[in-house]
Amino acid sequence: MSEARRSADVIVIGGGIHGCSTAMHCAMRGLSVILIEKDHAGRHASGVNAGGVRQLARHVAEIPLSNTSMALWHRIEDLVDDDCGFTSDGQVLVAEDEEDLGNCRARVDDLTLRGFHHEELIDAAELRRLVPAVSDACPGGVVSRRDGAAIPLRATQAFKRKAQSLGADIREGVRVTRVARDGANWRVETDHGAFHSSRIVNAAGAWADRIAADLAEPVPLEVIAPMLMITARMPAFIKPVVILRKRKLSFKQFENGTVLIGGGYLGRAIRDENRTVLDWGKLATNAKTVWDLFPIMRGAPILRAWAGIEARMPDDLPVFGRSARHEGVYHQFGFSAHGFQLGPGAGAVMAEIIATGSSNVPIDGLGIARFAVSAQP
Amino acid sequence: MITIETIGQVAEHYDIAVVGAGPAGLAAASRAAELGLSVLLADENPAPGGQIYRAITTTPVTKRAVLGEDYWKGGALVDRLRPTNAAYAPGCTVWSVAPDEAGGFELGLSLGGQARLIAAGQVILATGAQERPFPIPGWTLPGVMTAGAAQIALKASGLVPSGRTVIAGCGPLLYLLAGQLAAAGANIVAVLDTTPRRNWLAAIAAFPGFLRSPYLAKGLKLMAAARGRLPFKTGVTALAAGGSDKLTGVTVTRGGASETIPCDALLLHQGVIPGINLANAAGCAQHFDTVQHCWTPTVDDWFASSIPGIAIAGDGAGIGGAESAALRGEIAALDAARRLGRLSEAERNEKAAPTQAELARSLRGRRFLDLLYRPAPQFLAPPADETIVCRCEEVTAGQIRDTARRLGVTGPNQMKAFLRCGMGPCQGRLCGPTVVELIAQERGVSAEETGYYRLRPPVKPVTLAELAALPPTDAAIKAVVR
Numbered sequence: 001m002s003e004a005r006r007s008a009d010v011i012v013i014g015g016g017i018h019g020c021s022t023a024m025h026c027a028m029r030g031l032s033v034i035l036i037e038k039d040h041a042g043r044h045a046s047g048v049n050a051g052g053v054r055q056l057a058r059h060v061a062e063i064p065l066s067n068t069s070m071a072l073w074h075r076i077e078d079l080v081d082d083d084c085g086f087t088s089d090g091q092v093l094v095a096e097d098e099e100d101l102g103n104c105r106a107r108v109d110d111l112t113l114r115g116f117h118h119e120e121l122i123d124a125a126e127l128r129r130l131v132p133a134v135s136d137a138c139p140g141g142v143v144s145r146r147d148g149a150a151i152p153l154r155a156t157q158a159f160k161r162k163a164q165s166l167g168a169d170i171r172e173g174v175r176v177t178r179v180a181r182d183g184a185n186w187r188v189e190t191d192h193g194a195f196h197s198s199r200i201v202n203a204a205g206a207w208a209d210r211i212a213a214d215l216a217e218p219v220p221l222e223v224i225a226p227m228l229m230i231t232a233r234m235p236a237f238i239k240p241v242v243i244l245r246k247r248k249l250s251f252k253q254f255e256n257g258t259v260l261i262g263g264g265y266l267g268r269a270i271r272d273e274n275r276t277v278l279d280w281g282k283l284a285t286n287a288k289t290v291w292d293l294f295p296i297m298r299g300a301p302i303l304r305a306w307a308g309i310e311a312r313m314p315d316d317l318p319v320f321g322r323s324a325r326h327e328g329v330y331h332q333f334g335f336s337a338h339g340f341q342l343g344p345g346a347g348a349v350m351a352e353i354i355a356t357g358s359s360n361v362p363i364d365g366l367g368i369a370r371f372a373v374s375a376q377p
Numbered sequence: 378m379i380t381i382e383t384i385g386q387v388a389e390h391y392d393i394a395v396v397g398a399g400p401a402g403l404a405a406a407s408r409a410a411e412l413g414l415s416v417l418l419a420d421e422n423p424a425p426g427g428q429i430y431r432a433i434t435t436t437p438v439t440k441r442a443v444l445g446e447d448y449w450k451g452g453a454l455v456d457r458l459r460p461t462n463a464a465y466a467p468g469c470t471v472w473s474v475a476p477d478e479a480g481g482f483e484l485g486l487s488l489g490g491q492a493r494l495i496a497a498g499q500v501i502l503a504t505g506a507q508e509r510p511f512p513i514p515g516w517t518l519p520g521v522m523t524a525g526a527a528q529i530a531l532k533a534s535g536l537v538p539s540g541r542t543v544i545a546g547c548g549p550l551l552y553l554l555a556g557q558l559a560a561a562g563a564n565i566v567a568v569l570d571t572t573p574r575r576n577w578l579a580a581i582a583a584f585p586g587f588l589r590s591p592y593l594a595k596g597l598k599l600m601a602a603a604r605g606r607l608p609f610k611t612g613v614t615a616l617a618a619g620g621s622d623k624l625t626g627v628t629v630t631r632g633g634a635s636e637t638i639p640c641d642a643l644l645l646h647q648g649v650i651p652g653i654n655l656a657n658a659a660g661c662a663q664h665f666d667t668v669q670h671c672w673t674p675t676v677d678d679w680f681a682s683s684i685p686g687i688a689i690a691g692d693g694a695g696i697g698g699a700e701s702a703a704l705r706g707e708i709a710a711l712d713a714a715r716r717l718g719r720l721s722e723a724e725r726n727e728k729a730a731p732t733q734a735e736l737a738r739s740l741r742g743r744r745f746l747d748l749l750y751r752p753a754p755q756f757l758a759p760p761a762d763e764t765i766v767c768r769c770e771e772v773t774a775g776q777i778r779d780t781a782r783r784l785g786v787t788g789p790n791q792m793k794a795f796l797r798c799g800m801g802p803c804q805g806r807l808c809g810p811t812v813v814e815l816i817a818q819e820r821g822v823s824a825e826e827t828g829y830y831r832l833r834p835p836v837k838p839v840t841l842a843e844l845a846a847l848p849p850t851d852a853a854i855k856a857v858v859r
Binding site for chain 1: 473475476483485494659727784787788791793794795797800801802804833834835838839840841842844845846847849
């Protein structure tokens, strides 16, 4: 890890959970790696998200990656030498009415036909058993029993440290300013000089569109700031993570009693200043949903609210896989506010693709080619 | 002055919102209102005065000598506000300040259990100072409190600690409080002075400035009065509060020897630092002031922060004392009026000139005090591993040192993810400076490089019910009506 090191087999741009995981898995495969991060590992979306480790309610195009990842989450301590605060008490999608439950049934049936069995339809009785505090009006829902949650910054940093221990060179506080072709190699220019490699991974999150633009692969990336809030410690009343379909809500009580409330309501992101501005009107709507569904929460003091800076693609699916234009360029960004769970598995699959040229895990539908100008109608 | 009693009486919009009704806030609100601007002065306390003039209009303490002549000066600040049209909202917490899309600011308020969002063109944060954390073994035991808390009880309710009382620490306020409590009848069995002797070496260069200082006569009087009457012990190098379920004594180390003084109350104080939580959560830039040895919002000569439209007046932008706070509030209000177009730049400059001169005079000698009363390193970064640093989450100094070393944690924001320090209801007010100190020490870097917590609104807790019932803002209603 000499300071003078300027080239490696792989350069990863971005130190979120995806960049760190890919760097770690590349290092495990014996590749030399430099990871370049403008702030510190997990500074943005990877460090301040809700920590949900969820297979539940994912788009079918993501399910194979998600399944790969889930297997890794369940042996996370063996993988990165830190339990990452991972707990597995399941995630429950609560149906608010019969129509909602009908949609749940259709979804589970569809997954079954496709050969996926991680989602399970539950009736009112099982819902009450799993989530006793939920309002009596809810008729059932869906559970994914192996799901859970982890501590985001801790997990991201665990991947970083493990990558480091395997020889990856992690450069925090180094900002990439431009990426360009340099003979057979790629030159990654930064505010701390240039780096060279034959293979680069664009895992730059909410800043990844700038890298993609340098590579003449522009993408319609939207910079978003999903908001979260957390309460003071409450008596233990819920084990699984709860999400809603109709109204937006995600809801999780930690072991220490604090309750995390999210739902994807957006604040304002000012990405060039690393700053976000909260929208209290929307957080009030978020709070109202909790007020309706969990009467026990009404007096809970809200201690903090915040938002991360995150990339969202128009179809809410990540950009994952090889570049459509260049040899040696790989994209791994745009996880659209649900990339945390995918981090471990996506890094493993990406490293496999980089090292061997392919992977058995299907990633169809996630390629950057879907945004190529010629592909537009 | 229009006193606001319910949240419904707060208007949708003010030219200027002033947060905090201590000397800076009272002066800023008065000046702004006198210039014809609409002003909201929001303050958490039930009565104006801030900490220094706490309960100035309501205190049951009637013997003027107990609290000292300086305290009673606060009355004039309130009297100045009375004839104005400023809206004064006591018992009102400002839990969020954020830029809105119209170029002004949105403030989250809470009053009488109800929350509300309002708008203001300009914001002056006059949130004042807080006591510097003083983490020693046993400081979480019942019976141990900050000297400031004892002073609140005295001013607001005329109460003094019962039983044998020990006061420990350093700084001018320590002597003031010792004198006030003694005058009010407290049984002070020891005053333990932790001022490091070598501080004189650093401070002596600033002594000429102190000789021309308004603090000099006042300070000497305070010191002489306290020293003459109270059992002082100087050169204290270590302190530990003892007792199993409540305080029974304090162990003091001086000159290498330790003794235990039995007591029922231990009042700790090692100076004040700016209360930065609201400014930090609003996104105002801050830096580490190496003379005052604390994080301070970065402001210009008009006390404007890095965010155009937010000014920070008074001790919240660097400790200067009550007199300077009022002057700084005045200057910040003039600049806010200029930003709102009420004053031209020339008018602002002209009106501010005498106040600026007075401010310079009031701050003379400050540097000497800052250098002399800088706490010893062992009281900033507790050497004993078992000392609790984050009281909300019960995180110890040893855990922080170990995590910084073993996991290579470089700053307090990362530390939160591993130990939860700073994630409790106080949002790091009681642990932030200590956590920074410990990480900096462990890594061998400066506090500035270590950084500080990024704080999040609500700066003070709001209940879910309050938030859920948040009335839609004027802007949101209009958006729907259109």
